[in-house]
Amino acid sequence: AQSVSQHNHHVILSEAASLELGCNYSYGGTVNLFWYVQYPGQHLQLLLKYFSGDPLVKGIKGFEAEFIKSKFSFNLRKPSVQWSDTAEYFCAVRVSGGYQKVTFGTGTKLQVIP
Amino acid sequence: EAGVTQFPSHSVIEKGQTVTLRCDPISGHDNLYWYRRVMGKEIKFLLHFVKESKQDESGMPNNRFLAERTGGTYSTLKVQPAELEDSGVYFCASSQSSSSYNEQFFGPGTRLTVL
Numbered sequence: 001a002q003s004v005s006q007h008n009h010h011v012i013l014s015e016a017a018s019l020e021l022g023c024n025y026s027y028g029g030t031v032n033l034f035w036y037v038q039y040p041g042q043h044l045q046l047l048l049k050y051f052s053g054d055p056l057v058k059g060i061k062g063f064e065a066e067f068i069k070s071k072f073s074f075n076l077r078k079p080s081v082q083w084s085d086t087a088e089y090f091c092a093v094r095v096s097g098g099y100q101k102v103t104f105g106t107g108t109k110l111q112v113i114p
Numbered sequence: 115e116a117g118v119t120q121f122p123s124h125s126v127i128e129k130g131q132t133v134t135l136r137c138d139p140i141s142g143h144d145n146l147y148w149y150r151r152v153m154g155k156e157i158k159f160l161l162h163f164v165k166e167s168k169q170d171e172s173g174m175p176n177n178r179f180l181a182e183r184t185g186g187t188y189s190t191l192k193v194q195p196a197e198l199e200d201s202g203v204y205f206c207a208s209s210q211s212s213s214s215y216n217e218q219f220f221g222p223g224t225r226l227t228v229l
Contacts, residue, residue, distance in 0.1 A: 043118075043220050043221060043223075044157075044205065046217055049217070099162065099170045099172075100147070100169070101147070101159035101162060101170060102147075102149075102218060103156075103159065104156045106154075106155060106156045107156070107157075
């Protein structure tokens with residue numbers, strides 16, 4: 001079965017700092033990869049996704065993620081965070097062509113200090 | 115377009131009682147999913163409906179949990195009898211088709227507390 005590991009549980013950054021959240025997954029086959037975000041008091045929403053093609057994917061609000069197949073990683077990055085990026089971020093994986101269930105990591109809480 | 119809605123937003127019950135959670139997917143979405151997040155842990159898959167049929171129920175923890183989707187529209191998740199370890203946030207999601215390229219849209223969740 002697939003699993004997802006997020007390295008940081010809680011990250012605190014000052015505004016304008018750069019962000020990188022680590023994510024590794026374990027599964028030997030082809031996967032779809034996702035980052036979801038949950039802002040305070042709001043629904044989980046999709047930040048970005050990777051299915052195939054260019055391993056560098058761009059999402060909403062200036063976020064991007066790079067899929068490195070050899071490292072089973074899908075790290076999330078943003079060059080300059082804003083206070084409004086304060087949220088919980090979830091890395092997730094789904095087996096390509098298989099059942100539709102999404103497997104999530106434990107989440108990383110990001111706090112951006114003005 | 116209305117998003118996925120869930121009712122209630124919060125529920126506090128005592129151990130041994132029964133609770134029923136409801137999810138209304140986005141109109142026209144055949145696929146409906148239930149997930150659960152126990153405090154401090156990951157969001158875990160419970161089951162997946164395609165219309166009214168259970169496609170994958172591999173994540174259902176035990177037979178105290180019963181999910182239904184009669185008519186292929188809204189779904190209910192009943193916990194009977196509830197135990198302390200059932201506390202958590204229950205999320206529902208829906209997607210238009212079963213294609214791997216389809217995004218799952220999540221509802222706001224129901225926070226269940228079992229005392």
